[in-house]
Amino acid sequence: MVRNTLAIAGREFRVYFGSPPAYLITAVFLVITGYGFGWTSVTYMETTIQGFLGWGSFFLLFLGPALTMRLFAEEEKMGTIELLMTSPVRDIEVVLGKYLASLGTLLMMLAITLYYPLLLAWFGDPDWGPIASGYLGIFLIGAVFLSIGIFSSTLTSNQIVAYVVGSAIVLVLWFIGQAAGVAGDKVGVVFRYISISSYFPAFGRGIIDTNALIYFLSIIAVFLFLTIRSLETRRWR
Amino acid sequence: MIEAENLTKYYGTFLAIDDVSFEVGKGEIVGFLGPNGAGKTTTMRILSGFMPPTSGTARVAGHDIHSQSLEARKCIGYLPETVPIYKDMTVEGFLRFYGKIRGMDKRRRESRIQEVMQLCRIEGYARTYIHKLSKGYRQLVGVSQAILHEPDVLILDEPTIGIDPRQVVQIRQLIKDLGQEHTVIISTHILAEVSMICERIMIMDHGKIMAVDSAENLSQRLKGAQKIEIEVKGPAESIASRLRDVKGVFEVTIEGSGDQRKFAVECAPGEDIRDELASAVVESGFSLLGLKSYEMSVEDIFLKLTNREEN
Ligand SMILES: Nc1ncnc2c1ncn2[C@@H]1O[C@H](COP(=O)(O)OP(=O)(O)O)[C@@H](O)[C@H]1O
Ligand SMILES: [Mg+2]
Numbered sequence: 001m002v003r004n005t006l007a008i009a010g011r012e013f014r015v016y017f018g019s020p021p022a023y024l025i026t027a028v029f030l031v032i033t034g035y036g037f038g039w040t041s042v043t044y045m046e047t048t049i050q051g052f053l054g055w056g057s058f059f060l061l062f063l064g065p066a067l068t069m070r071l072f073a074e075e076e077k078m079g080t081i082e083l084l085m086t087s088p089v090r091d092i093e094v095v096l097g098k099y100l101a102s103l104g105t106l107l108m109m110l111a112i113t114l115y116y117p118l119l120l121a122w123f124g125d126p127d128w129g130p131i132a133s134g135y136l137g138i139f140l141i142g143a144v145f146l147s148i149g150i151f152s153s154t155l156t157s158n159q160i161v162a163y164v165v166g167s168a169i170v171l172v173l174w175f176i177g178q179a180a181g182v183a184g185d186k187v188g189v190v191f192r193y194i195s196i197s198s199y200f201p202a203f204g205r206g207i208i209d210t211n212a213l214i215y216f217l218s219i220i221a222v223f224l225f226l227t228i229r230s231l232e233t234r235r236w237r
Numbered sequence: 238m239i240e241a242e243n244l245t246k247y248y249g250t251f252l253a254i255d256d257v258s259f260e261v262g263k264g265e266i267v268g269f270l271g272p273n274g275a276g277k278t279t280t281m282r283i284l285s286g287f288m289p290p291t292s293g294t295a296r297v298a299g300h301d302i303h304s305q306s307l308e309a310r311k312c313i314g315y316l317p318e319t320v321p322i323y324k325d326m327t328v329e330g331f332l333r334f335y336g337k338i339r340g341m342d343k344r345r346r347e348s349r350i351q352e353v354m355q356l357c358r359i360e361g362y363a364r365t366y367i368h369k370l371s372k373g374y375r376q377l378v379g380v381s382q383a384i385l386h387e388p389d390v391l392i393l394d395e396p397t398i399g400i401d402p403r404q405v406v407q408i409r410q411l412i413k414d415l416g417q418e419h420t421v422i423i424s425t426h427i428l429a430e431v432s433m434i435c436e437r438i439m440i441m442d443h444g445k446i447m448a449v450d451s452a453e454n455l456s457q458r459l460k461g462a463q464k465i466e467i468e469v470k471g472p473a474e475s476i477a478s479r480l481r482d483v484k485g486v487f488e489v490t491i492e493g494s495g496d497q498r499k500f501a502v503e504c505a506p507g508e509d510i511r512d513e514l515a516s517a518v519v520e521s522g523f524s525l526l527g528l529k530s531y532e533m534s535v536e537d538i539f540l541k542l543t544n545r546e547e548n
Contacts, residue, residue: 003340007334007337011334014325015325079317080321082282083382087335087338087339088311
């Protein structure tokens, strides 16, 4: 079980870092978050990573579905899915393997940004609590976006379509919280409850809320489950 | 080794295979022969576990393809019709990955990778990216992947389609050799191919198995198992009617045009009537230019069984 999952994850991970787009995306990610980080740090003279978290989470909205769009769509298009799904591996191993590879990529990108807090430590005396929880938060929302992206990748053999569908789900889940204000009291509560953006800011302030953890992990579980179901049903089509 | 019972598959409302049952014994090489759209790929996809049948069951090496799917899949080496090409993998990397997810331990995997690459004569391309290889070499990579884990059963879907003739010969020989140790099913729409490689032929059309038999028996079962070709100079119609009068002749068809025609004479098996035919021609005053006797080819049988004779 673990062996197959790791074999699949390893292959996918090598694909990520064997492809020029990965480096391009990473570079853009660093430029944008670096700008956000530098701007807030300089403007407000703060020793926090708030700027990075804000710009980084926004960028992840687009990055998540982009990193995952090819995972199944390409296998479908190239016909390699036929060999993969007739190998003695369970659907869940395939899904977890691919998901792990995308998480690994996300971790790599976040790891490179660790020089922001190191800069803060060099020039000042930052509060490490919010920095650690902020990183946990941004990793978790990234993980949520990736799980949504991997699900949408199973729906089609066209990567662009997978990207558009994935982004749509991600954007709705993110911005539905903003719509809470205009949706009236009762609906607004529900909107805020299911919106990713309502859970994220607390992490940046150093608060790790159990509800938030449960929320993120459930969303991930739900989308991975849907991914497996979607693979199963594609066999029946 | 393979037992298929009443396999039926609908794509939506379209019936792709209809109540297909057959058995393949250990060590047999069986060919699915049929035109495009006959249902060969569908049948193979069901056996390989890629998709379930709408109804019916099958067992591979004793494992039910539905309830014991993983065990069944372990016993199968499968070459899909669209040869799987991972854009970003070398031949060796590709084989290594498939060795891993088939549970081969490292030592066996690495030695088998070298073995199958040598067997398929692709060892010179070990470090080449698969998408840079020609169609023929990709197909060989596909075959080496299928035999890597030494499966009991090999399912090869149109292994020689669209590749250059020299490699077709190589792949056919390879499959024949593999048949010594494995149970093999191949599909093809090339008639010469099955009669060359396979011990047993299943003729499929419109989702049904039309006939199952050995290449020799199939010809025996059909009327006019013998075919004699005569070349005669003279008026075609009168020659044909004269030939039809000869005892033992079922049918005479005129081939070609002009006044030097060939006549295909189908006659009862087991009797040699070449003498009678020759005399009939000569006695009528026509000149006999040639006379040859054939076994009816798989091709003729195929055309007869699938009624695709009418032009
Ligand atoms: N995924 C599919 N959806 C709908 N129809 C299909 C699908 N795959 C095959 N068919 C149809 O089923 C029939 C049998 O196809 P196939 O098994 O590929 O035949 P063969 O391999 O003998 O050429 C064909 O008429 C084909 O058009
Ligand atoms: Mg086919």
